[in-house]
Amino acid sequence: MYILGLTTLGDSAAALIKDGQLIASVEEERFSRKKHHSGFPYNAIRFCLDHAGIELKDVEHVGHYWKPWILRHKAMQAAKAALVSKEMFKARADRGVAQVSDSYLGMFKHPKRLREHFGPSNLKFHFIEHHQSHAASAFFVSPFERAAVLTWDGTGEDTTTLFSRGRGNKIEVLKRIKLPHSLGQFYSAVTNFIGFDMFAGDEWKVMGLAAYGEPKHYDFFREKVLTTNGHGDFKFNIRVLDHHLAKHYQFPDGIVRELGPGRQKGEELTQHHWDIASSAQKALEDTAIYLVDQIKEMTGEENLCMAGGVAFNSVMNGRIIHETPFKNFFIQPAAGDAGCALGSAYYVWNQILDKPRDFVMTNAYWGPGFTNEQCRKALEEAGLKYETLADEMLLPKVAKMIADGAIVGWFNGRMELGPRALGARSFVADPRRRDMREILNHKVKLREWFRPLAPSMLEENGREVFGVEHHDPFMITVIQVAEQYKDKIPAVVHVDGSARPQMVNRDANPRYWNLINEFKKLTGIPMLLNTSFNVQEPIVCSPQDAINTFNNSNFDALVLENNLVLRKGSNE
Numbered sequence: 001m002y003i004l005g006l007t008t009l010g011d012s013a014a015a016l017i018k019d020g021q022l023i024a025s026v027e028e029e030r031f032s033r034k035k036h037h038s039g040f041p042y043n044a045i046r047f048c049l050d051h052a053g054i055e056l057k058d059v060e061h062v063g064h065y066w067k068p069w070i071l072r073h074k075a076m077q078a079a080k081a082a083l084v085s086k087e088m089f090k091a092r093a094d095r096g097v098a099q100v101s102d103s104y105l106g107m108f109k110h111p112k113r114l115r116e117h118f119g120p121s122n123l124k125f126h127f128i129e130h131h132q133s134h135a136a137s138a139f140f141v142s143p144f145e146r147a148a149v150l151t152w153d154g155t156g157e158d159t160t161t162l163f164s165r166g167r168g169n170k171i172e173v174l175k176r177i178k179l180p181h182s183l184g185q186f187y188s189a190v191t192n193f194i195g196f197d198m199f200a201g202d203e204w205k206v207m208g209l210a211a212y213g214e215p216k217h218y219d220f221f222r223e224k225v226l227t228t229n230g231h232g233d234f235k236f237n238i239r240v241l242d243h244h245l246a247k248h249y250q251f252p253d254g255i256v257r258e259l260g261p262g263r264q265k266g267e268e269l270t271q272h273h274w275d276i277a278s279s280a281q282k283a284l285e286d287t288a289i290y291l292v293d294q295i296k297e298m299t300g301e302e303n304l305c306m307a308g309g310v311a312f313n314s315v316m317n318g319r320i321i322h323e324t325p326f327k328n329f330f331i332q333p334a335a336g337d338a339g340c341a342l343g344s345a346y347y348v349w350n351q352i353l354d355k356p357r358d359f360v361m362t363n364a365y366w367g368p369g370f371t372n373e374q375c376r377k378a379l380e381e382a383g384l385k386y387e388t389l390a391d392e393m394l395l396p397k398v399a400k401m402i403a404d405g406a407i408v409g410w411f412n413g414r415m416e417l418g419p420r421a422l423g424a425r426s427f428v429a430d431p432r433r434r435d436m437r438e439i440l441n442h443k444v445k446l447r448e449w450f451r452p453l454a455p456s457m458l459e460e461n462g463r464e465v466f467g468v469e470h471h472d473p474f475m476i477t478v479i480q481v482a483e484q485y486k487d488k489i490p491a492v493v494h495v496d497g498s499a500r501p502q503m504v505n506r507d508a509n510p511r512y513w514n515l516i517n518e519f520k521k522l523t524g525i526p527m528l529l530n531t532s533f534n535v536q537e538p539i540v541c542s543p544q545d546a547i548n549t550f551n552n553s554n555f556d557a558l559v560l561e562n563n564l565v566l567r568k569g570s571n572e
């Protein structure tokens, strides 16, 4: 039985499962080449169907990650905002009207849209609550028979934080926190206060900058903005910092009195901004830990699954793993809304159809893959000279080039699901070179100096590098690097001594494991610097995308499966 799962607004995506096994899942942005593509995921659906060799008529059920009729709570929030200020009401009402007319009500037409575009089908269409899709995306593909499940994001229909418990093939909702109390909206509002752009997904930048600051304003954030009350709840005080006003870069007097005016775009980043980032990050972490402790108390479970945009905060995740009483953790690589496509498909299979669970997500490689022949055809069409080498020749050669300073575009197997490149569409470079971070950020990726870069490393070497075992195949937790190791890999150690490693399992990605191992043989270092293969655009998907990026930017070599292209003038 085939089930399709869909995310159809921000970070649109599709997923296809067959008899409970994941077959394919991909974000629409990889095809449309528009970051965070919002809209019906036609291309992603087409890929899923083609990959399985089926048509829409073969799909029996479709799970959709949102219930468009839950709008009452949002309308209430807009009405309440009118009591606070005219600006606040306007910011909410404008957005509310636009959302109702264009986006949410449009969801009712999705079944028709599907049939018009992909042909007739008797499929049954299920609208599933957003946070339950998130919860399903985490628990149903986790290795756990039972677990506490915590999902948190900007907002779903009205819920921003959901406490649930998963047992076998069912998830039971225990408690909800609703708008305006939202950890995601808090963090996005801070993002804009520091002069970045929440709509571009700039929350990563706040987390990166936080390590450079001191949490000088922590008390202000915890006492006035994000408070906890001893009953397992948190409150986001929108009179002091409001997400909707922040979208328009407007900030209430309450925060301006304490922190001064928000930073203008392009204004110089100073210690003051780093301190704000550090304070907000710590406020988020401590609130999160408080909530995790609550769900532990509520469930008594040993395992914790997390999803929702907030679960991308890898520094927060690192603290949750080390400071809360849960023994085991699972976050899948598309923890944000794209993963809801996967979640809603599994919600239908397990929760609605009551089928048993028989799938664990051990890797992220669910997107398109290309043969050597397809890669060569693209290279020939682009007029690029290449050399085709068997892995025994290619991998040592590429490892040597990296050790000699080359930055390599590495295109290998099926593309990753989720925002992290995990060795399928990655730039790889030498982590030992102190200047490599700056070269990559400035010259290749054309982005801010403070963005940390992360290592992909052999899973077997965790203890040597961190002093403890660490198992995170999806690069979603930050961990401190062992003191004696920090100087060996300066390009991938953040200013606070931490790293966000991908632990590469030999079975999950043998070619990537082997490449890293070849680098280890040459240098003694069991890791490569890894950052996503893209320059100011979505991660490359096809050989053609990779070639375009190679032609338009500044890195030394391109590996398309077994085909190696060297940039003229680069040192081999």
Ligand SMILES: [Fe+2]
Binding pocket: 130, 134, 153, 154, 155, 156, 308, 309, 336, 337
């Ligand atoms: Fe979400």
